[in-house]
Amino acid sequence: KILIYGDGEQLRDFTYISDIVNGLILSAEKKTTKGEVFNLGCSNPISVNQLVDKMYKIADKPKNVKYVDERKGDVDVTHSDITKAEKFLNYHPKITIDKGLQKTYDWIIEWEE
Numbered sequence: 001k002i003l004i005y006g007d008g009e010q011l012r013d014f015t016y017i018s019d020i021v022n023g024l025i026l027s028a029e030k031k032t033t034k035g036e037v038f039n040l041g042c043s044n045p046i047s048v049n050q051l052v053d054k055m056y057k058i059a060d061k062p063k064n065v066k067y068v069d070e071r072k073g074d075v076d077v078t079h080s081d082i083t084k085a086e087k088f089l090n091y092h093p094k095i096t097i098d099k100g101l102q103k104t105y106d107w108i109i110e111w112e113e
Helices: 017-029 048-059 083-089 097-112
Strands: 002-005 065-068
Touching (some): 048 097
16 A cells, blocks of 8 residues: 555656666766756656556556645655756656666666566
8 A cells, every 4th residue: 555645646756776777977077067056857847646557557556545644844845857967968868767666676676576
């Protein structure tokens, strides 16, 4: 069972780790941007409910969630503005949420065996 805090409509900008690592490498290799701050992310937020639906679909399991009270201080939206990273680093995330979830699921299944 997955616990969802609040109504699940809060938006999150989930990003696959290889996209973040790629952005860090691009930043480290770029001498002209030394000391600059860049936002890295996918810049395509989805709701927690959408994420959970995708997870259950990939796992081919019946949905089993429990909604609980929202956490104090939680924000409604996280959304990375990658404009500066695109312009100065040529940063472009490559892994979609669907592909990232599938890769993660496949990895879990492989390592469970």
